[in-house]
Amino acid sequence: MPGDWAQWTPEQKREWRLNNFLNPANLQFVSEKAKSDYRVRAQRLVDVYNVKEPDRVPINLPVGNLPYMNYGINLRTAMYDHEKAVAACKKFNEEYSEELEYWANPMVTPGRVLDLLGYKLYSWPGHGLGENVSIVQFLEAEYMKADEYECLFSDPMDFVVRRYWPRISGELEGLARLLPFADFTSYMSHRSFGIFDHPEVIRAFEAILKAGKEAVRMADYSRRFIKSLEEEGFPSQGGGGTTAPFDFLGDTLRGTKGLMLDMYRRPETVIKACEFLLPILVARGVNSGKASRTGLVFIPLHKGLDGFMSGEQFDRFYWPTLRELIVSLVREGLRPYLFWEGNCTSRLEKIKDIPEGKAVYRFEATDVMRAKEVLRGRVCIWGSVPVSLLATGTPEDVKACCKKLIDHVGDDGGFIMDASAHLTDAKPENVRAMFDFTKDYGVY
Amino acid sequence: MEETDTSEELTPEEKRNKRFESWLEPLNVRFVSSEAEEAYKQRARRFVDAYCVREPDRVPVMVSVATIPAYLYGSNSHAVMYDYQKMADLWARFNDDHASVLETFAIPTVVPARVYDLLDLKLYAYAGRGLPTNAPAVQFVEDEYMKADEYDALIRDPSDFWIRVYLPRVYGALEPFSSLAPFTDFVEMPGQTLAPFMRPDVQNALQALIDAGRELSKRAVKVQALARQAIELGYPLTTTGAFCKAPFDTLGDTMRGTRGIMMDMYRQPDKLLEAMDVIADISIQSAVSSLNATKGFKATFPLHKGADGWMSNDQFNTFYWPSLKKVIDALVKEGIFVVLFAEGSFNARLERVNEFEKGAVSWLFDRTDMARAKQVLGETCCIMGNVPASLMVTGSPANVKEYCRGLIATCGGGGGYVLSPGSAALDDAKLENIKAMVDAAREYGRYRE
Numbered sequence: 075m076p077g078d079w080a081q082w083t084p085e086q087k088r089e090w091r092l093n094n095f096l097n098p099a100n101l102q103f104v105s106e107k108a109k110s111d112y113r114v115r116a117q118r119l120v121d122v123y124n125v126k127e128p129d130r131v132p133i134n135l136p137v138g139n140l141p142y143m144n145y146g147i148n149l150r151t152a153m154y155d156h157e158k159a160v161a162a163c164k165k166f167n168e169e170y171s172e173e174l175e176y177w178a179n180p181m182v183t184p185g186r187v188l189d190l191l192g193y194k195l196y197s198w199p200g201h202g203l204g205e206n207v208s209i210v211q212f213l214e215a216e217y218m219k220a221d222e223y224e225c226l227f228s229d230p231m232d233f234v235v236r237r238y239w240p241r242i243s244g245e246l247e248g249l250a251r252l253l254p255f256a257d258f259t260s261y262m263s264h265r266s267f268g269i270f271d272h273p274e275v276i277r278a279f280e281a282i283l284k285a286g287k288e289a290v291r292m293a294d295y296s297r298r299f300i301k302s303l304e305e306e307g308f309p310s311q312g313g314g315g316t317t318a319p320f321d322f323l324g325d326t327l328r329g330t331k332g333l334m335l336d337m338y339r340r341p342e343t344v345i346k347a348c349e350f351l352l353p354i355l356v357a358r359g360v361n362s363g364k365a366s367r368t369g370l371v372f373i374p375l376h377k378g379l380d381g382f383m384s385g386e387q388f389d390r391f392y393w394p395t396l397r398e399l400i401v402s403l404v405r406e407g408l409r410p411y412l413f414w415e416g417n418c419t420s421r422l423e424k425i426k427d428i429p430e431g432k433a434v435y436r437f438e439a440t441d442v443m444r445a446k447e448v449l450r451g452r453v454c455i456w457g458s459v460p461v462s463l464l465a466t467g468t469p470e471d472v473k474a475c476c477k478k479l480i481d482h483v484g485d486d487g488g489f490i491m492d493a494s495a496h497l498t499d500a501k502p503e504n505v506r507a508m509f510d511f512t513k514d515y516g517v518y
Numbered sequence: 519m520e521e522t523d524t525s526e527e528l529t530p531e532e533k534r535n536k537r538f539e540s541w542l543e544p545l546n547v548r549f550v551s552s553e554a555e556e557a558y559k560q561r562a563r564r565f566v567d568a569y570c571v572r573e574p575d576r577v578p579v580m581v582s583v584a585t586i587p588a589y590l591y592g593s594n595s596h597a598v599m600y601d602y603q604k605m606a607d608l609w610a611r612f613n614d615d616h617a618s619v620l621e622t623f624a625i626p627t628v629v630p631a632r633v634y635d636l637l638d639l640k641l642y643a644y645a646g647r648g649l650p651t652n653a654p655a656v657q658f659v660e661d662e663y664m665k666a667d668e669y670d671a672l673i674r675d676p677s678d679f680w681i682r683v684y685l686p687r688v689y690g691a692l693e694p695f696s697s698l699a700p701f702t703d704f705v706e707m708p709g710q711t712l713a714p715f716m717r718p719d720v721q722n723a724l725q726a727l728i729d730a731g732r733e734l735s736k737r738a739v740k741v742q743a744l745a746r747q748a749i750e751l752g753y754p755l756t757t758t759g760a761f762c763k764a765p766f767d768t769l770g771d772t773m774r775g776t777r778g779i780m781m782d783m784y785r786q787p788d789k790l791l792e793a794m795d796v797i798a799d800i801s802i803q804s805a806v807s808s809l810n811a812t813k814g815f816k817a818t819f820p821l822h823k824g825a826d827g828w829m830s831n832d833q834f835n836t837f838y839w840p841s842l843k844k845v846i847d848a849l850v851k852e853g854i855f856v857v858l859f860a861e862g863s864f865n866a867r868l869e870r871v872n873e874f875e876k877g878a879v880s881w882l883f884d885r886t887d888m889a890r891a892k893q894v895l896g897e898t899c900c901i902m903g904n905v906p907a908s909l910m911v912t913g914s915p916a917n918v919k920e921y922c923r924g925l926i927a928t929c930g931g932g933g934g935y936v937l938s939p940g941s942a943a944l945d946d947a948k949l950e951n952i953k954a955m956v957d958a959a960r961e962y963g964r965y966r967e
Contacts, residue, residue: 183707184707184708187708187712188708191708193708195706212706228676228796228799229675229676229677229800230675230677230678230700230702231675231676231677231678231681231700231701231702232676232677234701234702235677235681235701239701253804253808254677254800254803254804254807255676255677255680255681255685256676256677256680256797256800256801256804257804257808258680258685265734267633267637267727267730267731267734268731268734268735268738269731270727270728270730270731270732271728271731271732271734271735272731275728275731276728276731279724279727279728282712282715282724283715283716283721283724285708285712285715286712286713286714286715286716287715287716289708289711289712289713289716290712290713290716293713325706326706354700354702354703357703358703361699361703
């Protein structure tokens, strides 16, 4: 990054990132065609991100487990045998990428890492779920108790290491035996080191070391894979990631039930917690976003959707810190990419209030026609051919749906054609129809 | 100590008495004889009476022999720091020879130099490392281990500050922790969060912790065996319990350093106060949990920078005392008996610090005027100390005995006095002078026949 980076305006930072994305320095393209394809596709994305008209509507497609099923392996195999997961994605990409303009990346949950940690936040195929099940299931619980907000506020790292990690990872239970880290700074601190001889503590350390090794091995695969695809002319749409403060609190700490009760029983504490988590989550978004080529920062949204809370609660608990997170990322020249899961139609007026032309909203079941009306010109809209239609409809149905989207949502650019969720059960002919039609009809 | 529903309703004094009881009546101890059991209870009772500001049968004596057992038998502190068996043998021999005369069973307090070596500890110089091999004690090496602009980081997330900033500075072996990301930035799916643990230097640092733990345990086995033996032979341990510090000293000793914290009182007083408040809460939690886990009754505070001459009374009242009092109050509420070891002198502070219920805190004085101390604090606090180390090193047994007689006359009235040196360790003291102290208590300290 340039030396005087800190003095740059958000606009300059964003320009610099987009330029990097368009003209990546460290890629060796496989051919001249790959180079020009990359350029065309990247430019198309940059245009829609900026809520402008590109040459035509770009298409994105979360292919999910399709490459593995195609290759004849199940999700469990993909989670544990990375060579096979990579081979499956390669094969899929060779077969479909050119046509689909999309490449699959083996971004699969790392089974061995979960095993090594004795991870309790998920069940997965062969671990709490049948061998052939094709999902990873999040297991919600009160991993932070109602009376532990103060521990989190007063000494966050202590809370994470000595309370949270031992709860969510069976192999890290020994960390609960650690003494407060303050003891290692005090008089006669050497006494405190005795605890590191405890077999359970040693076991936890070993689990961390082994899991770390495995995680890095997998990340290397993924990095190399992405690079090779870029060099074949497919710009990465991956970026950094972070979480809305309320979701961070609700998903992995208090759980839905816990947090819903907290909104009534200790509303001020919930607001304080969201504000407390905000800088941590901004830092995560900034750091991971900076490290990516696109400067996108993915924020999947869970507990603020319609039906999870009232509009009043959304305004009070969910939106203020999420908005601040968005604004902070924009200030860093990054591009927040929010996935509004479920239906968020009733929130549209509220979530319009963000810096113009700087963010991407992806919708699942929200009424995108209405979304376009409200957000026109302000936000790049990403969505959403229903997966149910792709699984059960005919190619004609799919084309009709795409036409409506292009006519109404894509009429002035700022639109990415996508399915509403992972494509695991889609009919191939429907996916083809979606692509063929968009490539043809979506030209500006 | 197990928390029961009724313990919530006990007064601090009742809780304190429960803790004293478990010291007076230790569980799972097989005394070597009924005489040993009786001696244990008599000696322990003598201390508890004095602590509670009552008259015991006679003035109790608390002595420390430091590294005398090593030098007496021709060894030195370097040798016993590194050779645990030798340490255990020499202390056992010393106790055979002298425990009954001293009424004290010596437990080694030499530092675990191998642990320091493994961790590359920068906070101390010790025999063989920065000090000659025959040097008796350790020397603290002060520095600005925490920088002036790091208060916010400490206040916001203390353990993050300690793990990623402070420990890497004071333990060379933990230096790689400085490159970790904060663990609070965890993501639901474990993966890249763990990446730093893949790095060989971070792995070595974790291994160093394990190695240090193993080494400390080897030594602890020897020390614990001696401690168990002491009780079985009838000698209560008077040096057990938790060590605690005044928040001002925590920051001033091993973090900001004297110079740094003195400047902070002028340059950033609000930050300093805020940080001390954070540290006070952590100190409370730490002392209470460690004493509850070990069923201990006592927390000892060596007090450093609040002594006369280090700061004005105004500064003492603003910076030193409030956060220290917060910690003391919290421990007293838990029934923990507090020993405040006022190094240097506390003459100008005596009136200010007299604000605890009777028998809750005690004062171990170094060079404070003992007559005034008794006058101001004697109604409510057990007081201890004041036999000068210089006298123990250079005086004759007769000088020592005479000094002790004077102290008992001044401080012993009504009980609530423990005869004791005014400094922590007496490495160069003459053994016969220590014996003279014990003699003085026996001869002049009797409250009843």
